[in-house]
Amino acid sequence: MNRSKLIWGMMTLVGIISLVAFSFKPKKNKSHAMGRPNIVFIMSDDHAYQAISAYSNKLTTTPNIDRIANDGMLFSNACVTNSICAPSRAVILTGKHSHINGKVDNVFPFDTNNVTFPQILQANGYQTAMFGKLHFGNNPKGFDEFKILPDQGSYYNPDFITKKEGNKKITGYVTDIITEMTLNWLGKERDTEKPFFLAYLHKAPHREWLPAERHYKEFVKKNFPEPSNLFDNYENRGTAAKTAEMNILTHMNWAGDSKITPENMDKMGLKEAHPYDKRFYNMTVGRMNAEQRSEWDKVYNPINEDFMKQYPKMSKEELMRWRYQRYMQDYLGCIASVDEGVGKVLDFLKANNLEENTIVVYTSDQGFYLGEHGWFDKRFIYDESFKTPLLIKWPAVIKAGTKNTQMVQNLDFAQTFLDAAGIKAPSDMQGESLVPIFKGQGQKFRDAAYYHYYEYPGQHTVKRHYGIVTEKYKLVHFYYDVDEWELYDRMNDKNEMKNVYNDPKYAKIKEMLHKKLVALRLKYKDSEAIDKKYLTKYLELEKQGKIWK
Incomplete structure (x- = not known):
């Protein structure tokens, strides 16, 4: 066989092999064809599902958070395994129940030997970043970049622990600062050749509630509808509901929560609801600079003066109603800035052609009582505490405007993200991937959720x-x-x-x-x-x- 025939024969054989290989090449779904998805995990602190208008517009409107549900899936039975801040975050990161990861309450330390899903994503080629409130640990594992608040953090002029710049104090409002950090990383620091996991974590609307100036000036003028059981007397329930200390009238702080100044408390003879009542006010409002404090006092001093005139004649029922309104004005005012920040991040993803193959999650570390049963705070297995908002969009996979009623949990996030990224989850993770639900194939998902709360006495x-x-x-x-x-x-x-x-x-x-x-x-x-x-x-x-x- 001469050389030309040999070359022609080899070319023909290669062509046949290529044709066969092409013919049997497995078809990729849209998301795989686009590469591994980016993940933007947005979590606020103590954000009740009742305060998201995609669930109900009775209290407020959250047009930007609602965009995630409109473009994706709204979960009406999403819930937590343990309704308290740090343990919830530990469950999310590890994919394990509190008794397994060791962080059963806010007192027990987080075991840093736990392997977290960001570590796994990072080890498998994802660029990872965290901005905002982690709540425990000053050096989160598995992140290429982080700027986090120490412990609870502050609403005004907050301190940050950073990976590359040390500790720093930044002038401004915390929600806006966290959003700016997030957008800066997306626009200037992100490696565009890698898929990314971004944790965008808000302090708001955690107690003690201090809205941004642009929002408290608006929200203190509003009046909000009361829940039907604001004056619950806990009949037909057990000891636990009757003895819990989270009643808005009797257990909420006058200074730290209702913003009655310590000086005015003394003038009125109001006793501290908690030994840290006045201290909380001084720690939070006291962080404001002169300009910020001047604007704050212009709004809150008249509220104090008006209350001092009314107080001597007010019944307990009237006091409860007044305190509920004060609570809602500041709590919902804090959420307004969160919603604005979410909108800016969604706009960035859309403007930079990242929307189609980016999973965007909005959730909270647990639910919260907004006057239901007369309460604030969380901790109980009762719905307002146990249920958490969960809205997820992934245009390449999730059909827009879908709703789900299944018992999904914060336990499931780790395995969901790993599954979406094509990474096998460790066998000791205890959650379930939500990816089949995203695809409309979740019929065999769990039919019951397990819950366990530990922090008592406390x-x-x-x-x-x-x-x-x-x-x-x-x-x-x-x-x-x-x-x-x-x-x-x-x-x-x-x-x-x-x-x-x-x-x-x-x-x-x-x-x-x-x-x-x-x-x-x-x-x-x-x-x-x-x-x-x-x-x-x-x-x-x-x-x-x-x-x-």
Whole structure:
């Protein structure tokens, strides 16, 4: 065979092989064809789902956060495993329940031996960044860049711990600063050759609520509708609801929360609701510079003066209503700046052709009471605390405007992000990937969620409890210094006002839920022995004076 024939034969063979290879090349779905998705994880602190207009516009409007639901999926039964800040964040990062990752409450330290999903993403080629509130640990693992608030952080002129610039104080309003950091990284520091994971984490609307100037001037003029059970007397419920210390009238701070100045408290003879009441005011409002404080006083001094005139004649009912309005004005005012920041980030993604293959998540570290049952704060398995907002868009995969009622949890974020990135999750993660739900294939997703709260005795005195929640029912066991069970019909008692545990009509349902609860405790490796272990450690810390009450 001469050389020309040999070359021609080889070319023909290569062509045939190429044609065969092309013919059997697996088809890629749209997202895979575009490469691994970017992930923008937006989390606020204590943002109640009731304060997002995609869920309800009764209290306020959040047009930019709503854009995520309009372009993606709204989850109406998203929930947490443990409704308290730092433990919730630990669950999100590790994909493991609190009793497994070790961060059961705000007192116990986070075990840095835990492997977090950002570490895994980073090791698999993702560029990673975090800006805002982490709440625990000053050196988060798995991030190429971070600028985080120490502990709770401050609303005005906040301090930041940074990876590359040391500690720094920045003049301005915290929500705006975090947004500017995020946009700067997206626009100037991001490696455009890599997929990225960006954690955009807000302090707002965490207590003590200080809105931006542009918003408090607007929101103090507003009047908000009251929840139907603002004056709940906790009939038909157990000891836990009756003894919790989170009532707006009796347990909210006058200075730190309602913004009655310490000087005016003394003039009126108002006693501190908490030993740190006045101190909180001085720590928060006291961070303002002269210009900021001048504008603040122009608005809040008249509120103080008006209240001082009204107070001697006010009934307890009138006081409760006044304090509820003050609470909502500042709380919802804080959310307004969060919504503006979310809009700016969404606009950047769209303007820079990043929208189609970027997963955008908006959530909170847990729910929050906005006067329901007369309460503020969280901690309970009851809905306003247990449920968390969750809105997710991923145009390449999620159909716009879809809604989901399944029992998804913050436990699921780690495995979801790893699955979306094509990375196998560690076998000890306990969540479930939401990617099948995104694709409309989540029929076999979990039918019940497990919950466990540990921080008692402690602030707000919410008793220790664990339970199981399905779309229809909720079974709860309060333990430690009580032994009480509660059962709620979530379809027919949406405000959870009546415990039907001893109602004969629910006997079969109760039996079924007890069996499911036992199975979930086994599945997630929780037990009475583990409860006792953490309780013993907690009581030791209490003796050492390390429990903040």
